[in-house]
Amino acid sequence: MKRSRDRVSPSQxxxxxxxxxxGLLNELVHGEGYFPSRLPGVIFMRSTMYxxxxxxxxxxxxYIVAQGRKTGYWxxxxxxxxxxxxxxxxxxxxxECETExxxxxxxxxxxxxxxxxxxxxxxxxxxxSKYGNGAHxxxxxxxxxxxxxxxxxxxxxxxxRADDDARILGPQIVREIIYLVLRGRLGGNLRAVAAPDSHFxxxxxxxxxxxxxxxHPYDMTRLAKEVGMSVxxxxxxxxxxxxxxxxxYLKNVRLHKALLLMVxxxxxxxxxxxxxxxxxxxxxxxxxxxxxxNGPAAVAAGLRExxxxxx
Numbered sequence: 001m002k003r004s005r006d007r008v009s010p011s012q013x014x015x016x017x018x019x020x021x022x023g024l025l026n027e028l029v030h031g032e033g034y035f036p037s038r039l040p041g042v043i044f045m046r047s048t049m050y051x052x053x054x055x056x057x058x059x060x061x062x063y064i065v066a067q068g069r070k071t072g073y074w075x076x077x078x079x080x081x082x083x084x085x086x087x088x089x090x091x092x093x094x095x096e097c098e099t100e101x102x103x104x105x106x107x108x109x110x111x112x113x114x115x116x117x118x119x120x121x122x123x124x125x126x127x128x129s130k131y132g133n134g135a136h137x138x139x140x141x142x143x144x145x146x147x148x149x150x151x152x153x154x155x156x157x158x159x160x161r162a163d164d165d166a167r168i169l170g171p172q173i174v175r176e177i178i179y180l181v182l183r184g185r186l187g188g189n190l191r192a193v194a195a196p197d198s199h200f201x202x203x204x205x206x207x208x209x210x211x212x213x214x215x216h217p218y219d220m221t222r223l224a225k226e227v228g229m230s231v232x233x234x235x236x237x238x239x240x241x242x243x244x245x246x247x248x249y250l251k252n253v254r255l256h257k258a259l260l261l262m263v264x265x266x267x268x269x270x271x272x273x274x275x276x277x278x279x280x281x282x283x284x285x286x287x288x289x290x291x292x293x294n295g296p297a298a299v300a301a302g303l304r305e306x307x308x309x310x311x
Contacts, residue, residue, distance in 0.1 A: 017151065092207060
């Protein structure tokens with residue numbers, strides 16, 4: 001009997017499952033960039049060209065790559081997530097992302113938002129498990145996609161082809177995907193998102209505050225006291241999560257936000273600097289050039305040009 005193309009068989013090799021993922025995404029999404037699906041919290045990504053390193057921010061979530069390759073750079077760290085791999089992010093992280101896709105083989109990926117409430121509910125049902133406690137969670141990490149997670153992603157995409165399936169089946173499959181990730185090698189990273197009283201949870205609260213209230217003048221000694229740590233311990237634990245110091249993280253957030261203001265809202269260099277918390281435009285320009293390799297106006301112009309090409 002001929003196997004249905006819409007049915008996943010346990011005997012299918014991984015490359016056939018990957019092909020099915022690619023086929024479904026090609027059916028569901030067209031164009032360039034990020035696209036909402038029929039299910040809130042699930043986003044499609046597609047690119048038919050090479051996009052050099054450009055600033056971006058990922059929210060906590062699961063990112064499954066069906067085809068193509070992305071490389072993330074932050075601080076001195078580098079992470080690759082490509083065909084057959086998935087990425088887990090546990091805090092908002094400003095970084096630079098390089099995308100590799102082509103007309104023949106577009107970059108195709110799924111982004112699944114995760115919330116502390118969804119994770120906590122699953123952890124309560126799982127009870128005391130052997131899957132780690134998030135003590136050494138990282139802000140961003142990738143792992144190989146196993147067949148169970150790959151099959152769940154396929155079923156999620158199949159459900160997103162119709163409104164009723166997306167509304168009724170989609171949330172259950174998303175829940176299954178989060179569960180499978182919790183049981184996998186990166187489960188500790190997701191578990192930490194739902195642990196507000198852990199060291200990771202304390203650092204995560206500060207990270208989220210810096211990410212949303214980035215123009216505020218922060219005092220690191222006061223922040224350390226707020227989470228009940230010495231300054232040196234706060235610094236060490238913050239760096240263990242984000243790979244950067246608190247001051248460097250805040251600086252990265254401000255520089256990324258300023259760049260977005262210049263690109264998307266047409267803000268001048270001086271206006272963008274002031275809106276993200278810099279008192280000196282010259283200091284902003286120096287730190288921007290040190291971070292991105294060129295002055296603010298030139299980088300913003302280059303990024304605007306890239307976005308025009310993608311349109």
